[in-house]
Amino acid sequence: MLTQRLLLSDRGGMLVLGLVLLTAIIVPILNLAVPSDSPLYVSNYTVALLGKFLCFALLALSVDLIWGYAGILSLGHGAFFSLGGYAMGMYLMRQIGDRGVYGHPELMDFMVVLNWDKLPWYWQGFDMFWFAMLMVLLVPGLLALVFGWLAFRSRVTGVYFAIITQALTYALMLAFFRNEMGFGGNNGLNDFKEILGFDLAAKTTRVGLFVASAFALIIGYMACRYIVTSRMGRVIIAIRDAESRTRFSGYQVESYKLWLFVFSAMLAAVAGALYVPQVGIINPGEFSPLNSIEMVVWVATGGRGTLFGAIVGAFSVNYAKTFFTTFSPETWLFILGGLFVLVTLLLPKGIVGLFDRFSRKGDKQ
């Protein structure tokens, strides 16, 4: 009954998830087992790229959940993504130990440069993996809880909410740029060595992270499906369509919004935590408001309010970005802007909606 509810009734989602699963199986084989001079060989670069896209897809999923279903446009999801990334980065930094440039057994290189003599309190505990993972969820979750509680309780909605979330991520960016914050300032956290004892430069570790990202995406998708197909999911759609009616039907609208917002923030944070070891760096640039807007473009392009549309959007826009920034870097921003205008005007339901339209035409003939 649960499989019926989560999977069988969702043909597009099953197709997309099937493709993700297939990639998670085939790419590692082609990367590890096929000799590098074979035409079937998948390069390390491609594995890293696809791994990044998988993280972005999970991030897009979290944006779609809150924007597509609850109608809350958050232009600050990059903040939660980055905070998750920083928590993971802190763990990876602690794993460096005395192999840093200055060889200090406990302090990070940037702390040595700042002449600090001991580890700040908020870096304590991050040498333990479980603690770091807990923080990946807890810190962004708590921020979302406090921020959301204040915003939703005051009934801040629509464009005002979008603006304050932009301000949130911008403020965090400025804070993380400061060296005295103790997060590496401008350079952020980088030069990671190993995760859970595995060498981060090794091929197998990279493939392992890739597979972990794919499974995180699949599990995240299932969790989102579980929410949107439950009665709670219908309440959330109801809030999007007629908030006052929902309130007068006896639902405490604020708490529904808040829980969904917190869950979405945690999902984004997990994406960030998987992203950082794969790209090998996290810096305050990730908090940039522009990043958060780009996430919304992924979802809009893929098709909002479908969940799998977000995955399609994240992959296609990021693929296009990689393609254009390699061949003609100066045109990319124009293309991104053009894409957004085009999608808004012509494809209100995104790429997924386009397929829908074709298949319905096919049915008629």
Added chain:
Amino acid sequence: MNPLEQLRETWRRDQVFDFVQPAPDFSTKVDTTHGPILYVEDVSVSFDGFKALNNLNLYIDDGELRCIIGPNGAGKTTMMDVITGKTRPDTGSVWFGQRMNLLKLSEHEIARGGIGRKFQKPTIFEALSVFENLELATASNKHVWYTLNKSLTGEQLDRIDEVLKLIGLKEQFRMEAGALSHGQKQWLEIGMLLMQNPRVLLVDEPVAGMTGEEVEHTAELLTSLAGRHSVIVVEHDMAFVRSIARKVTVLHQGSVLAEGTMDQVQNDPRVVEVYLGE
């Protein structure tokens, strides 16, 4: 209110503290032993100096069907906003039964406690099916975790079936609510109110934009609801009011101008003046 006044208010000899008040709940019987189910007393609301309600007094008996009429700007919608917790009055008190102070409760608590409201413009969940609309309105535990994990019981499903029959949308139950006709949307919204098991129904202009046949149907529906529920209807359509009303209240400039049967009210010279001018 300055601190001194606040202190004085707190230590008033007849002060009833909030924690002694019962929580709004379907299982709590609304205390109506003295007749009225809804007490609106001396309520005033002003928006930027404009008095929307001016010392309004209104008592609704348990199970009664009351029509409220009045020219535009008489304060009909504001009165509903006050009762349902959307607007807080400047002065006055609003009690539901004898023990529930509505001014201390929020909108969703008042709705759970048993006051349902239908908006002027039909407000339903357009993207959901007719069935799902009623499902969401069903009186049940409405906390986040509960709705995430539990579906409705058989009893509640039977009730949905019953209401679908009552509002005449049995055949359309799978249809997306946004695709219904205007009249059907109005009925669906009334059906959603009924799913809440309310003691009091506030209905704002139920027949606006309906065809003659639909109006008749709605009149039948509302009169059949009176008795089991108290129904308050705000309406402009005089013919409709005449067809259902037993007692009519006329509002004018935020207070009650006249009250009585339709004939009494219509022959009242003050009412004639307000409606027809000098």
